[in-house]
Amino acid sequence: MAAIAAGDLFDSLLERCVRFRRPLDRSTTAAEEWRIDKERIGGCGGSAGGFTALWLGFAPDMADPRSADPVSRESTRLRWVMTFVPQSSLDPKQAQAWIPNNEYGNHAFGLPSMTDFIAEKLKAGS
Helix, strand or coil, X not given: CCCCXXXXXXXXXXXXXXXXXXXXXXXXXXXXXXXXXXXXXEEEEECHHHHHHHHHHHXXXXXXXXXXXXXXXXXXXXXXXXXXXXXXXXXXXXXXXXXXXXXXXXXXHCCCCHHHHHHHHHXXXX
């Protein structure tokens, strides 16, 4: 497996999280038609799905009340989140600060060790 540049992957992960807001917005826009309470929409996931659910639950609301698009005017916040084994940070230095013996995560980037993971992240400028 070829190593993925950490900067590229981190940017890609955050872009994907932002894209997940659209189906959430669509769900709230169609709430009446689908017979769901848009004030009770939550998310659940494990691992990367858990991270995405946490991100949608706690990131600032991206609703744009001035948008001509009714979907974009809807809240992007989940009302509840349930996760199992989510990533609590995409920053390997922060993860090691919280859990000093942490040596997990580098494999997702095709890197042999956490030291290599941190070095790649530093090269990426973050």
